[in-house]
Amino acid sequence: MKRFSQLALPYIAWAVMMLLFPMALIALYSLTQQGNSIVSFTFTAEHYVKFFTDPDFLIVLWRSLLIAVKTTIICLLLGYPMAYFISRSSEKAQNYLVLAITIPMWINMLVRTYAWIGLLSEGGLIQRILSVFGLGGSELLYTEGAVLLGMVYNFLPFMVLQINTSLCKMDRSLLEAGADLGANPRQAFLRVTLPMSLPGVINGITLVFLPAVSSFFIPKLLGGGQYFLIGNLIENQFITVGEWNFGSAISMIMAVVMMLLMMAVRQVEQRNSGGKGE
Amino acid sequence: MKREKHSAGKLLMGLALVFFYLPIVYMVVFSFNDGKSLTNFTGFSLRWYQHMMESHTMMESLYTTFSVALIATAVSTVVGTISAIGLSKSRKLVQSLMEQVNNLPMMNPEIVTAIGLMLLFITFRIEKGYVTMLLSHIAFCIPYVMLSVMPKIRSLDPNLADAAMDLGATPWMALRKVIVPQIMPGIISGGLIAFTMSIDDFIISYFVTGGGVKNLSITVYTMSKRVNPSINAISTVVVLIITAVLVLINVAPKLAAKRQEKVELSRKRRVLPLAVCGAAVLAVIVIAGLRQGGSQLPYAGQTLHVYNWGEYTGENILREFEEKTGAKVVMENFDSNEQMYIKVANGEAYDILVPSDYMIQRLIQEGYLQELDHSRLDCMDKLSSAVLGLPYDPDNTYSIPYFWGTVGIVYDTTKVDPGDLEREGFGIFLDTKYRGDIYLYDSERDSFMMALKSLGYSMNTESEEELQEAFEWLVQCVQTMDAEIVTDEIIDNMAQGRKALGLIYSGDASYVMSENEDMGYYLPESGTNIWSDAMVIPANAKNPELAHEFINHVCSYEGAYDNSSFVGYTSANEEVMEELYGPGGEYEGISAYMPRSGNPNDEVFNYNEATRKIVANLWSKVKIAASNAE
Numbered sequence: 001m002k003r004f005s006q007l008a009l010p011y012i013a014w015a016v017m018m019l020l021f022p023m024a025l026i027a028l029y030s031l032t033q034q035g036n037s038i039v040s041f042t043f044t045a046e047h048y049v050k051f052f053t054d055p056d057f058l059i060v061l062w063r064s065l066l067i068a069v070k071t072t073i074i075c076l077l078l079g080y081p082m083a084y085f086i087s088r089s090s091e092k093a094q095n096y097l098v099l100a101i102t103i104p105m106w107i108n109m110l111v112r113t114y115a116w117i118g119l120l121s122e123g124g125l126i127q128r129i130l131s132v133f134g135l136g137g138s139e140l141l142y143t144e145g146a147v148l149l150g151m152v153y154n155f156l157p158f159m160v161l162q163i164n165t166s167l168c169k170m171d172r173s174l175l176e177a178g179a180d181l182g183a184n185p186r187q188a189f190l191r192v193t194l195p196m197s198l199p200g201v202i203n204g205i206t207l208v209f210l211p212a213v214s215s216f217f218i219p220k221l222l223g224g225g226q227y228f229l230i231g232n233l234i235e236n237q238f239i240t241v242g243e244w245n246f247g248s249a250i251s252m253i254m255a256v257v258m259m260l261l262m263m264a265v266r267q268v269e270q271r272n273s274g275g276k277g278e
Numbered sequence: 279m280k281r282e283k284h285s286a287g288k289l290l291m292g293l294a295l296v297f298f299y300l301p302i303v304y305m306v307v308f309s310f311n312d313g314k315s316l317t318n319f320t321g322f323s324l325r326w327y328q329h330m331m332e333s334h335t336m337m338e339s340l341y342t343t344f345s346v347a348l349i350a351t352a353v354s355t356v357v358g359t360i361s362a363i364g365l366s367k368s369r370k371l372v373q374s375l376m377e378q379v380n381n382l383p384m385m386n387p388e389i390v391t392a393i394g395l396m397l398l399f400i401t402f403r404i405e406k407g408y409v410t411m412l413l414s415h416i417a418f419c420i421p422y423v424m425l426s427v428m429p430k431i432r433s434l435d436p437n438l439a440d441a442a443m444d445l446g447a448t449p450w451m452a453l454r455k456v457i458v459p460q461i462m463p464g465i466i467s468g469g470l471i472a473f474t475m476s477i478d479d480f481i482i483s484y485f486v487t488g489g490g491v492k493n494l495s496i497t498v499y500t501m502s503k504r505v506n507p508s509i510n511a512i513s514t515v516v517v518l519i520i521t522a523v524l525v526l527i528n529v530a531p532k533l534a535a536k537r538q539e540k541v542e543l544s545r546k547r548r549v550l551p552l553a554v555c556g557a558a559v560l561a562v563i564v565i566a567g568l569r570q571g572g573s574q575l576p577y578a579g580q581t582l583h584v585y586n587w588g589e590y591t592g593e594n595i596l597r598e599f600e601e602k603t604g605a606k607v608v609m610e611n612f613d614s615n616e617q618m619y620i621k622v623a624n625g626e627a628y629d630i631l632v633p634s635d636y637m638i639q640r641l642i643q644e645g646y647l648q649e650l651d652h653s654r655l656d657c658m659d660k661l662s663s664a665v666l667g668l669p670y671d672p673d674n675t676y677s678i679p680y681f682w683g684t685v686g687i688v689y690d691t692t693k694v695d696p697g698d699l700e701r702e703g704f705g706i707f708l709d710t711k712y713r714g715d716i717y718l719y720d721s722e723r724d725s726f727m728m729a730l731k732s733l734g735y736s737m738n739t740e741s742e743e744e745l746q747e748a749f750e751w752l753v754q755c756v757q758t759m760d761a762e763i764v765t766d767e768i769i770d771n772m773a774q775g776r777k778a779l780g781l782i783y784s785g786d787a788s789y790v791m792s793e794n795e796d797m798g799y800y801l802p803e804s805g806t807n808i809w810s811d812a813m814v815i816p817a818n819a820k821n822p823e824l825a826h827e828f829i830n831h832v833c834s835y836e837g838a839y840d841n842s843s844f845v846g847y848t849s850a851n852e853e854v855m856e857e858l859y860g861p862g863g864e865y866e867g868i869s870a871y872m873p874r875s876g877n878p879n880d881e882v883f884n885y886n887e888a889t890r891k892i893v894a895n896l897w898s899k900v901k902i903a904a905s906n907a908e
Contacts, residue, residue, distance in 0.1 A: 004439075004449065007364025011357060011420070012376060018417040019382045022394025025401060056902045063905070082294055085287035097291070099528060104298045106520045108343075110480050110498040111513040115301035117502070118308060118316030122776055125304065125317070142762055153297065206385075214387030217480060221502055225720045225763035226756065226904035231389050233898070238393065238485070240613075241894050242620045248397075251390045258387055 026255075029248035047249035057233070057250075061257070064230040067144070068212035071151040075208045076201070078152070079159035083200070084193075086160070087167035098164065101157050113150050113221050120146055120222070142224035150218040155211060159204035166200025167193070202269045206262060214254060230254055302517060309510035316505055326511040334596075335609070336512050339497040342408065344519075346493060347476040350415035355469040357416075358423030363457060365424075366431045380421035391418060392485035399486060400624055406488030414486045415479065419472035426468030430461035470527075477520075488626050490583055490608035500611055503766035504589055575604025582824050584609045585618060585628040587811070589766055590681070590847070592840030599831045605824055613765050614721055616894065622646055627818045629825040632680050634811050636723070636883035639670040641814065643885070647676045648817045654826040657833030662852040664875070665810050669882060678829050679850035681842070682810035683784035684873050684880075685724050686801045688768075688791075693778040696800075703802030704732035706779060707755050714760040717768045717780035722897035723883060724807060725752060728781055731804045731879070738884045742892065749896040756904035763904060772797060783809075785847025787870035792846065799870035805879025810850070848873055 030048070032041040051057045086097045104112065119126050120141040127140060140146055170193065178188045216231030230250065237247030312321035330336050365373055383391045395414045399406055434457065442452040458465070480495035487496065494516065498509055580603075588611035596607045610628075612618040615637035622631065623646070633641060641647050652658070657678065658666070665679040687699065687706065693715070698706055707716060707728065718725060727737040729748035739745065755761060764771070769786045771777065773793040782790070787799040813832065815825045831837045838851035843864045848871055849855045855872075858865045865871035874880065 004453070005364055005367040005369075008361050008368055008372075008376075009364070011361035011364070012372070014357075014417075015376065015379050015420075018395070018398070018413070019379050019421075022391070022398045023382060023386075025397040026390065026394050029397060056899055056906070059906055060902055078290075078294065081287065081290055085291050088287070099524070100295055101298065103521065103524060104302060106474055106477070106524065107302060107517055108480075108494055108498070108513070109478050110495040110502075111305070111509070111516065112301050114498055114502050114509060115305040115513070119301060119304055121317060122774075123317045153301070156294075157298070210385070210387060214389045214481075216389065217499060221499075224767075225765065226718075226761065226901065228901050228905040231387075233902075234389055234393070236898060236901075238396075239620065240616045241898060242616065242623075244397075248393065251387075251393050255386055255390045259385070262385060 023255075026248045026251055029245050030252045031249075032245060034243060034245050047246045048253070050246065051249060051253060060228060060233055061230050061253070064213050065257075067148060067151070067229070068209050070148060071155060071212040072205055072209045074148070074152050075156045075159040076205065079156055079204060080163055080197075080201070082160045083163035083167055083197075086164050087170075094168070098161065101160055105157050109154055110217060110221075113154065113218055116146070116150055116153070116222060117141065120149075141222065142227070144223070144227070146222040147219050147227060150222040151212050151215065154215075154218065155208040158207035162204035162207060163197055163200040166197045166203075170196045198269060202265055205265060209261070210258060213258065305510045306514045306517060308507060309514040311507055311510075314505055314507060316507070326507040329508040330511040330515075332597075333508065334607075335492065335497055336508065339492045339494050340512065340515070342411075342491060343477060343493040343495075346408075346412050346415055347473055349412060350419050350476045351469055351473040353416050354419035354423050354472045355465060358420045358468060358472075359427050359458070359461070359465050361420070362424045362427040362431055363453065366428070380424060383418040383421055384425075388481040389485075392482040395482065396485040403625070406486060406626065408487075408489075408491045411483050411487045411491060411493070414482050415476045418479075418482060419475055422471045422475060423465075423468035426471060427461055427464040430464035431457075434460055488621070490610045492610075500588065503764075505770045575602075577824055577827070578604035580605045580821055580824055582607045582630065582821060582828055583628045584630045584632075584828070585621070586611060586630075586632045588613060589769070590632065590841075590845060592837075592842075592844040595832070595837050595840045598836070598840075599828060602831070603824065603827060607828075616722070622816060625818065627820055628816055629819040629821045630828055631814050631816060632811050633814065634809050634883070635668065635670045636885040638677050638812060638814060639885040640887075640890075641816075642671065642676055646816055647814050648819065648822065649675050650678065650815065650829075651822075651826060654823075655830060657830055660833055660835070660838075660852065661850050662855060664873075665812075665850050668810060670885075671812070677812035677814045678833065679810050679812045680832065681785060681845075681847035682808070682850060682873060683848045683870075684801055685727065685781065685783055685807045685809065686787060686799050686870065688772050688780045688782040688787045688870075689798050689800060690772075690775055690778045690796055691798045692775075692796050694798075696798075699800045699802075703804045704728045707732075707759065707761070707781070708751070710758060712778050713758070715778040716759055716761050717771070717777055717782075718755070718761045718763045719768065719781045719783075720763050720765045720901075722893050724781065725897060725900070726893050727807045727883075729755075731802065731806060734804060737805075737807060737881050738886070740886060740889055745889065745892055745896065749900065752896075752900045753903045756900060757907045760907070761904065763901060783847075784870045784873060785845060787846075788848075788865050788868050789846035791868045791870060792865060799868075801874050801877075803877070803879065805877060805881060806874075808873060808880050808882055810882075812850075846871070 028041075031043050031045065033044050033046075086094055089097065118124055122139070122141070124140075174192050174196070175188050178192050183191065214231045216229065216235050219227045219229045219232055234247050234250050234254070237243050237250065241247075308316060308319065309326055310322050310324070311319050312323035312325070313319075365376055395410075395417065396406075399410050404410060438456050438460070439452045442456045443449065447455065478495075479493070480499065483493050484496050484499065487493075492500070494512070497512075501509055582605050584607060586609055590611075591609070596609065599605075600607055612621075615633050618631060618633060619637060619640070622628070622641070623644075631641075638647075655678065658674070661679060665682045666674055671677045687704070689699065694706075694712070698709060698711070702709060706712065707718070726745070726748050729751040730737045730739060730744065733744070733747055733751060735741075735744045735748070756763070762777070766786075768780050768782055769789060772780055772782070772790045775794060775796060782799075784799065787797075791797045791799060813829050815822050819825055832841065833851055835851065835853060838849045838854040839857075841847075842849035842851075842854055842858055846865065849858065857863050859868075859871050860866065
């Protein structure tokens with residue numbers, strides 16, 4: 001049996017090269033001066049100082065986090081009832097509904113986001129529908145609302161599927177036991193179903209929040225050039241400004257912020273399941 | 279009560295499904311639209327499909343997307359499974375360390391992974407292109423496969439393989455006959471996740487690709503600035519392929535299950551995915567084979583890499599060049615000179631670039647260009663003297679002009695008072711009368727040009743105070759005017775009269791004015807940028823000989839006519855310019871087509887490294903100020 005372990009050796013080498021080393025490179029770039037060759041470099045913290053001493057950059061980071069939080073909350077509020085509904089349907093209906101939610105995810109994200117440009121633009125379908133209800137006139141495309149819509153649209157399926165998986169895994173007899181012990185449906189939901197689905201909720205939050213913070217094509221396509229999030233700032237540093245060291249520093253900052261947030265979320269989950277489990 | 283809840287759930291679910299499918303259906307419907315509009319359906323037509331089939335970029339990106347996805351899925355599924363089995367038998371410490379490493383691409387924002395991989399390829403001087411894209415996809419797909427396979431291995435009885443080997447099986451047989459069949463569901467779902475991730479990927483591909491290799495996401499991203507219904511056509515094709523695959527995956531096992539009563543269970547299951555993979559690989563090979571056609575032409579089998587502005591070539595020019603020479607043209611597009619410079623400075627190899635004046639000066643100074651071989655060129659006498667021998671390249675040693683023009687204000691004559699324009703010049707962009715009704719152009723140089731000219735300074739100023747003043751001018755503009763900062767989006771939007779004013783390049787204005795007669799073009803008396811873009815051959819070009827042919831082709835009457843009449847920019851070919859502007863020409867009487875001469879305030883950009891840096895940084899901050907103003 002032991003000899004099977006050698007099967008992992010090539011991959012360990014590959015993973016160090018393709019997954020670990022790139023991160024080290026970003027860290028290296030973020031701490032060195034521009035124009036260094038790989039052989040000789042001067043270390044500096046100037047890029048981090050530049051980011052943290054300039055309120056403009058901090059505001060961009062803050063706004064990116066804020067819109068990601070909004071996206072996550074909306075996805076949770078819409079996604080949980082949807083997942084709950086799916087898990088309560090017949091097995092056949094469940095399969096079809098999950099498939100129906102999965103299919104759009106298979107179709108390229110950019111393509112689907114692009115389609116919203118036509119729907120939201122002036123004289124487009126959405127505006128026409130809104131004007132029937134007397135809400136027409138205001139601009140839809142290139143606003144924060146459009147960016148939020150694009151994000152919810154792209155990331156909601158992740159939330160639904162994750163919560164649904166954990167709801168389906170749940171042992172139904174627990175609910176019956178609860179009912180036998182006198183719990184009304186509301187209590188059963190709050191005391192049994194909700195805690196049991198928490199892992200799915202946490203996974204869903206991760207899968208929505210993470211891409212929402214760093215997305216740069218949704219703001220660019222639906223928010224226009226004047227809508228600038230942290231992902232756009234990084235893209236800009238690498239693609240047009242050419243300050244890779246500063247861009248690397250922003251990437252590191254974003255990676256660390258995300259890691260801390262995710263650890264906090266996991267902490268909540270562990271405390272919760274620890275309290276309920278044993 | 280219970281039923282009520284149920285119907286509320288149904289309603290929510292129904293609305294959600296409408297939400298999910300509305301854009302997809304909309305896209306499919308509009309792919310058959312006869313007109314160019316994305317909002318009005320004017321009749322049924324297949325023209326956008328024809329457009330798509332004729333577009334190199336689109337067809338190749340389709341091929342790249344699917345071939346990368348299939349290969350990456352196959353490799354990552356096999357490697358991921360084997361490695362997961364190996365890892366499960368490794369020491370606990372190794373296991374948990376590797377789990378952390380594998381978590382990197384899943385827990386990191388995608389853009390961080392993308393940048394890491396890009397830096398990796400650049401550090402090791404690996405040319406970016408198909409191979410780097412494929413390697414990156416494999417790199418981020420394997421962890422997902424392992425994540426999906428690992429739980430199945432853990433739940434496996436560890437004695438099974440030992441038992442098999444005790445009974446005389448070799449380790450390889452034990453692996454194949456005992457372990458793999460048991461964990462098959464995990465392998466299949468891992469493979470499916472890998473395929474989804476790869477086919478959907480944009481961010482990583484965008485940063486690690488090069489040499490004109492694009493997948494569908496990148497193509498859509500770069501094309502999305504102009505209204506282009508063939509994007510809908512190609513999307514519809516993708517929708518069809520994906521739906522077919524999904525139906526196959528979901529229906530085939532059920533059909534197989536029905537027939538399985540007689541046949542041995544495990545066997546059948548293993549055959550199906552293998553058959554699907556086999557068919558897919560075969561399809562890729564066949565398509566690859568079809569793409570290689572033989573030919574007798576002088577440059578048959580060679581490739582020309584062109585790096586040009588977006589929306590900057592005529593309808594037929596590339597195809598005609600290909601037919602004439604037998605070579606293949608791969609064109610990549612950029613939005614700004616700066617974007618182009620970064621790629622060139624990082625060693626990406628192109629045969630032709632089309633930068634602007636000041637950027638050519640920079641490229642010459644830094645040694646990125648090679649001298650042209652004038653004995654190979656037959657075009658010098660066809661070009662207008664106004665664009666030859668300009669200060670950035672006095673003897674045209676390195677560059678041959680492509681288009682030229684001015685930067686001005688495009689305005690809706692029904693909404694804008696010409697008196698305001700004449701009185702205020704570029705200052706009209708600070709006139710709150712037009713608040714919420716203006717477009718700015720996302721170009722650092724030309725935005726600062728506008729501000730500097732409005733303040734009465736030279737656009738080539740090196741004074742930091744003057745630049746700071748211009749910066750404040752621009753910040754005031756984005757904070758008080760609710761401006762939209764766009765690039766090529768301005769063209770279709772102004773042609774439809776969506777805003778009153780915009781900063782625009784003359785050629786785009788010509789197009790706008792030829793589409794919408796209410797539009798006018800104004801050049802402030804305070805002066806503007808007289809720019810020219812020219813073709814140059816980088817020092818690291820792989821095919822300079824073919825590049826010279828291309829320059830000749832672009833300057834010839836046919837090439838120049840196709841280019842200029844299609845995109846609206848002023849041709850460097852004198853005959854073409856006169857003809858298009860003259861009686862009966864496509865741009866007859868459209869003022870934007872003919873660049874202004876004789877205004878002493880008009881200038882040509884110079885390159886200065888120090889100012890460039892200041893301007894680049896300040897412009898990022900203007901954009902941040904713009905989004906903070908929302």
